[in-house]
Amino acid sequence: MKTIEIDTLTQIHALTSKMPNLLNDEDKALLNQIYTEALEDLEDADSMFTYSITKAMRKHFENVQSKEHIYLQKFEIPQIRLFELLIQQFPLANLSQHCINTLLANELAKHSNPVLMDIGIGTGMQVCTIIEQLIGNQNCQIKKLTIVGIEPYGEALKVTEQNINKISPNAPFSIGLITKEAFIEKMALSEIQQLLPATYDGLYVNASFALHHIQTAEDRKLVFETIKRLKVDAFALSEPNSDHYEKSYAQRFKNCVNHYGTLFKIIDTLVITNKEKAALKLFFSREIDDVLGNTEDVRVEKHYATEQWIELFEETGFTLEKKEAKFDYTTLNGTILQQNLSNRYSTAFEGEEITSLFWAK
Missing domain, CATH: 3.40.50.150 (Vaccinia Virus protein VP39)
Structure with a gap:
């Protein structure tokens, strides 16, 4: 399952063969552009997933403090409510x-x-x-x-x-x-x-x-x-x-997009508010951050x-x-x-x- 628009996904996937250390300046600029455009439209389901994937990939080369919190704070919900959603509404855990x-x-x-x-x-x-x-x-x-x-x-x-x-x-x-x-x-x-x-x-x-x-x-x-x-x-x-133990970045990317893309699609089917859906997606985006954003010696979602x-x-x-x-x-x-x-x-x-x-x- 792929929630990213096909052209964007193709562009991102083309970069994975160079990940995590062989991207040139043009590659980084493209990834930053896709990330920025997605960040500014997080209420769109495709954009939220694109943001989650590209945010993780950028961790390997982008050290500038991000201003993304101003875009994300609208989706913040109490921790207890997030826990309730995961246990009661999210079917995989339940x-x-x-x-x-x-x-x-x-x-x-x-x-x-x-x-x-x-x-x-x-x-x-x-x-x-x-x-x-x-x-x-x-x-x-x-x-x-x-x-x-x-x-x-x-x-x-x-x-x-x-x-x-x-x-x-x-x-x-x-x-x-x-x-x-x-x-x-x-x-x-x-x-x-x-x-x-x-x-x-x-x-x-x-x-x-x-x-x-x-x-x-x-x-x-x-x-x-x-x-x-x-x-x-x-x-x-x-x-x-899903095989996220895989050491090949390009293959792990495919596995990650398939698995978490499906999770995001499941979240979109839940009868909850759009704010709560976004909060759940951001919860799982932390795992995507680890699968695609952390180096082999520190990542834990294997x-x-x-x-x-x-x-x-x-x-x-x-x-x-x-x-x-x-x-x-x-x-x-x-x-x-x-x-x-x-x-x-x-x-x-x-x-x-x-x-x-x-x-x-």
């Missing part, structure tokens, strides 16, 4: 989590003392949603649920603790929380094992849009191997389907395509399963939860797989 949460809650409910380990737990909102589902499950067998949250940002873990403390009194079972401020790829197997309670009868690991931040393929493989050695009952993984994750599961001895479940809903704002795949679920928009949702043993 549908993806609804799928994985349902699978996890169904399996956790069969145990009396299960452990849910969440890698990249953030502020704990997904875990809280799973707990709410367990509370509402009349057949839930849980006596004690242990949450193990691994997260590199300590401030987020403080909020996690607050959020779980709020919901715990509502549960007919006890809830224990163990947190660790760390990058999962820096943790040895023994360190992770020490986080587990002395006894438990089920271990489930969840990683939601977190593992693509692991910088090297070697470290990703090591993390998968470590999870496998934990002898988990299941490993649930949610990730976008997504894998679906096939790359599948290969990693196979290399590390996992078997992918299609865990059957009944979902409360399977469509949201034009995006569907795809259920006809043999080894995973996915979210899809206009036939294109946007996020891949894995359940592995």
